[in-house]
Amino acid sequence: MKSEIKQILSRYRDPILVKRVVEKIHEAAKHLSKIKIMHVCGTHEWTITHWGIRSLLPENVEVRAGPGCPVCVTPASDIDAAIKLALDGVHVLTYGDMSRAKGSKMMSLEDCRAEGGKIGVVYSFMDAVKIAKSNPNLEYVFLGAGFETTAPLVAYGILKGLPENLKIISSHRYVPPAVGLLAESDDLEIDAFINPGHASTISGMKAYKQYFDRCRKPMVFAGFEPLDVLLAIYAILRQFKERKPRMENEYGRAVTWEGHIKAQENLFRVFDLEEGYWRGVAMIPESAMILKPEFSRIDARNAYGLGQGRGDHFPSEARCAEVIKGIIDPPECPLYMKTCTPATPVGPTMVGVEGTCRIWAQHKVTKNFRCRSGVCPVNS
Incomplete structure (x- = not known):
């Protein structure tokens, strides 16, 4: 095989x-x-x-x-909310790279753990479910970030039934509306x-039709x-x-017009698509996967009085937002491969395994193929 x-x-x-x-x-x-x-x-x-x-x-x-990169566009305020819960004694579970992304006060969940916060790293949502079931006397919150590729598994777990002590902060985002916004932006040209590829196996090509x-x-x-x-x-x-x-x-071996019908059914039985913030991009209509009212019991935003995620809050001098929107390439950021490296990430684009800065850094790319702004700090 x-x-x-x-x-x-x-x-x-x-x-x-x-x-x-x-x-x-x-x-x-x-x-x-x-x-x-x-x-x-x-x-x-x-x-x-x-x-x-x-x-x-x-x-x-x-x-x-x-x-x-889902980690890159997760609002800083969602990270802040998870940090506050962890410092208040709630056990927060999330993915490995998500635990390294910094919120508005330049603190990550990993930093929070060093200060006594209750943080755990899981490989999947079902791992979070198992942990919560094994410790019924503890409170757990799962910080879920991802696109329609990973969100259906969360929806499936919710539909199967969650333990009473597990709640969710949904930072999941739906890609097609973001493509629509980018396509209609005069600034990006x-x-x-x-x-x-992966996300479209779930949504199907038809999800992009209205934007095209x-x-x-x-x-x-x-x-x-x-x-x-x-x-x-x-x-x-x-x-x-x-x-x-x-x-x-051009990906007919995986992507179809209709997409993965069962995954879509699970997804939209659990989540509504509402306006949501993409860190570094904008508020995008119908792009945030928000738990439906019938699942309010497991919604950590309701249970702990948290607001909807919003805000960029990038470090001073960091040009993460411009990298996320494709306006510049990583070497045009003055922090790239200086104070901001894979070992010491400053911005989310160096944290997420799918972040552009991290990918370029891991491949030791320190110059642009065609520097768009004309000034590349790494090259000078």
Whole structure:
């Protein structure tokens, strides 16, 4: 079985096929003006950075990283709320990288634990359920961050029934409305999108239809191998040459028009989509997964009088918000690989495993392929 998987994956990393597609990209880019493409998936950024895909592209084709990291866009006030609960004696459970993200007072849950806060790290929501069941006399709150890829498991656990001593802060976000906002932003001037792979297996292509209809910009759904991403870029350029923008699926082995119906049913039985804040981006309508009124008993916001998450509160001099929106690349931030490193992260983009700064840092990228602002502190 492993050899079969390896053989299948090798096709998507075949240097001969990659070279052919790169040649097609260069040919398609001829006579086109500058094309700015944005993806909104941390795994896409990892693929692009790891395989050096930006270095293969023609000068007039640029790929920017958008807000594809759930930890990065979790509001600082949600982190603050979890810290307060932990210091008050409530046991807060969350994912490993989420525990390192700093709130508005530059304290993380990890820092909070060092000061006596009750913090636990789990690999999944079901781990949190098991821990709460094993300790019925303790109060637990799960700080849940993630997109529609991970939220269905939380919904499934809730529908199965939670122990009385477990409540939830839902910081889950729904990606399609964010793509819609980015697509209609005049400030960002994005020409086309590589839409998420994993998240789209849940939502389906149809979730993006209303946003495509409004912006009429190419949207191509892509997988995570080098050839997947290159084919998506080629498909976008082909649309520009034909002057026929459309939604196109280059990840047919996983993404469908309808998406994962059962996961959607579970998701929307538990959560309502309401306006919610994306740290570093904006308030985005119908993008926050808020527990429905019938689940108010397990909603930590109700139980402990917490507000809805909002606020950026980035460290002084940090340019996290601009990185999250793809306005700059990590080396343009004066803190990048100086005071802000994977070992000593300052901003959330260096914390989240899908954060652009962390991905670039892990690959030791210390200069831009094309510095957009003209001044790169790391290079100077």
